[in-house]
Amino acid sequence: MGYTPELQELIKRVEATRPARVEMARRNEHYPALSMAERETVLSKHHPDYQADAKMAVRVGPNKGDVFQEGVARLLESRSIVRPGLVDLNKIDHETDVLVIGGGGAGTSAAIMAADGGCRVIVANKLRHGDSNTIMAEGGIQAATQECDSPYYHFLDTIGGGHFTNQRDLVAALAKDAPLSIAWLEKLGMMFNKHEDGRTVVRHCGGSSRKRLQSSGDMTGAEIMRVVRDEARNRADMITVLEFSPAIELLLDSEGKCAGAILFNMETKEFSIVKAKAVVLATGGFGRLHIKGFATTNHYGATMDGVVMAYRAGVGNKSLHSTQYHPTGVAYPEQNVGLLITEKVRGLGAHVLNIDGEQFCFPLEPRDVESAELIQEAMEKGKGIMTPTGRVGLWLDSPMIEELHGPGTVKKELPAKFIQFERHGIDISKQPMLVYPTLHYQNGGINVNGDSETILPGLYGAGEVIGGVHGENRLMGNSLQDIITFGRRAGIGAAKYVQGGVEVKDLTLDHVVKFEKELAEAGVENPAVAPIILPDYSTDEVAERRWPKALTEGVPGV
Amino acid sequence: MCDTTKTPKVATGDRAILPEGARTIPIFVMGKKYEVPETLTIMKAMEFAGFRFLRGAGCRGGICGACPTVYRMAGDYKLHFGLACQTVVEANMYLAQIPFFPANRASFKLEEMEGVAETIHALYPELFRCVACNLCTKACPMDVDVLGYVSAMKQGNIEKAARISFDCIQCGLCASRCMGEIPQYHAAQLARRIFARYIQPQAEHLKNRVMEIEGGKYDPMLDELSGMKKEDLEARYVAREREPDLAAAGTWQPKDTSHL
Incomplete structure (x- = not known):
């Protein structure tokens, strides 16, 4: 299948800027790395760990008062599946x-x-x-x-x-x-x-x-x-x-x-x-x-x-x-979404680029900083690339590795990645990859x-x-x-x-009784029910057609 | 032109959406038709259609073997095999998942075995029911030469069987297709373990290190580090020598050998 015609059109912008960028790399010139102060700024504004928004302090339990991501805090403040x-x-x-x-x-x-x-x-x-x-x-x-x-x-x-x-x-x-x-x-x-x-x-x-x-x-x-x-x-x-x-x-x-x-x-x-x-x-x-x-x-x-x-x-x-976010997870093709693209790709000299084929960051910042810069470019500046399945990505210009280190380098140095993309009709020695930070480790x-x-x-x-x-x-x-x-x-x-x-x-189960009493006393309203066991990937349209509000009782037939 | 003031609808997590103007194609899940966005994997297309997996989904990255799937294209006799998380949907694909297929597994005590093929033959005599039809290899979503390793086991070449079968994810599609009713992937697991334990040389340097650790050699060093002030620990961290990338295994020695 490979890239859609729309994406192929956008790749032309990457190809247009590539000769100048390769020349720059040959002169050992890089997009400037951030100063420590600039790192702080981008991390605090765009790294999910550092951003102040979408966080909350838990109101109950052993870690009462500690601040977590909302999704995590909601599960810590949850009630049991059973009464x-x-x-x-x-x-x-x-x-x-x-x-x-x-x-x-x-x-x-x-x-x-x-x-x-x-x-x-x-x-x-x-x-x-x-x-x-x-x-x-x-x-x-x-x-x-x-x-x-x-x-x-x-x-x-x-x-x-x-x-x-x-x-x-x-x-x-x-x-x-x-x-x-x-x-x-x-x-x-x-x-x-x-x-x-x-x-x-x-x-x-x-x-x-x-x-x-x-x-x-x-x-x-x-x-x-x-x-x-x-x-x-x-x-x-x-x-x-x-x-x-x-x-x-x-x-x-x-x-x-x-x-x-x-x-x-x-x-x-x-x-x-x-x-x-x-x-x-x-x-x-x-x-x-x-x-x-x-x-x-x-x-x-x-x-x-x-x-x-x-x-x-x-x-x-x-x-x-x-949370460990890896800066370069796959954003396209859909079957590889979220999977890792090793740091080695950037180590070999590949640039990270926006929709206009322009660099916006030094490619080898520490993982957390690099992730934040990608998020900033796509979300704040709106310069990400939209995939057919509605995901946002940025280009990782792997073909320039061939120009820097000679033809065949991509296949030799990144055999598993090469095959992974080739399977889906993308030759990463000739076409760039679409990447976005991915959640890797708790x-x-x-x-x-x-x-x-x-x-x-x-x-x-x-x-x-x-x-x-x-x-x-x-x-x-x-x-x-x-x-x-x-x-x-x-x-x-x-x-x-x-x-x-x-x-x-x-x-x-007295500990659960006690914990749920604590929830009530702390004023936690509508606590989640957890463990959630499996994620739910139903689309909004499907969820709506399940008529949650019109049901008399439970889901029929279950 | 699309309205730029509106936030574009974006897929989050693993949830797929149908962006405006994107094409859909018909697929048939166990014979029933669904319209799904092109470019999705079978797994995500089924989730888009409203399925919620219990069986048939695992790592979602092509390595755990939970989602083997068999499919045909409308009007074509040929059967295809793949992983639902790695195979992209095509128009008019008829598919069914085979998340589990029964296969006999022989129990054994590795520590009481030897590195000889007779052990494998005794536990899996059905290996000799193989008629070399090669359906197993054709069904393998990892492109493992299943017939090749079954033949190697029959011929007594454990190393060859171990190496050929290395990429096996134990999804069971080979066993589902076998005329001889052979549990190929269980036999291969046995071959790999026998190879690694009895045929591949064991690591001598590791034996020494284990003895040193069990003799308590490093306990005082670890105790010292555990009790150190952060500043001192940082100083030790900064002072580390780095083994050169190209040093041949087991040859390089640091200047400071007091912590080896």
């Missing part, structure tokens, strides 16, 4: 030692380690086992395995990258366990990229002092997920996997320990009660909230469920105001300590749902390490806790 007083908690449907909520990389690692520790485990998945952001991670996993490297340097790189806002015991745990994680995955039969003698291939990533990124082709996360899921399936005697059964509320016991959850069978619309001696929360991030309308790199189920449930149970969060999350424990006895957390590991900015390759390090720690810790002897007393 707590009308739920019969005496009817237990499943009993287990450890309940793992979320079967991505972190949850599955936790399940294996808990089973190793002699525990019976239930893994509750929202979608299929393995449907997660883990499976989408391409680049690699950090671990200080080389002789010139050590956990000391991994710690320093990570905390420096996070602007020193990281929680230090978590950084220490990550740096220490990282090589152990790699050894564990190797033993489980993960295919790492290796030299002939078996040494793992390592690369640098943004902010690393040593080459520390180990990988598995350009689908490292998918390979991790395939392997740990396969191993969990080998342990079916200890690990029961429930799919399309997300948790919708945590259960406590009368002593205040975490003691299970309510699950919702999305296919039959039935609820069930799981009584567990320990619970591991591994529900991932919040990309599918599409904060401020941004597209996302995240999978379909990334809706912040774990943070919401933990919040009602009294477990607060940190750094949740901080930097913050629930509070845990270095052993993955929350303040609630019996509740552990691991993966993107926890906060503090990355501070306010995450380095590449540390998210995959986060899920294995803290997944394993959570599983080991939960098993130890269970083996120490846990007696679950009467189950209760």
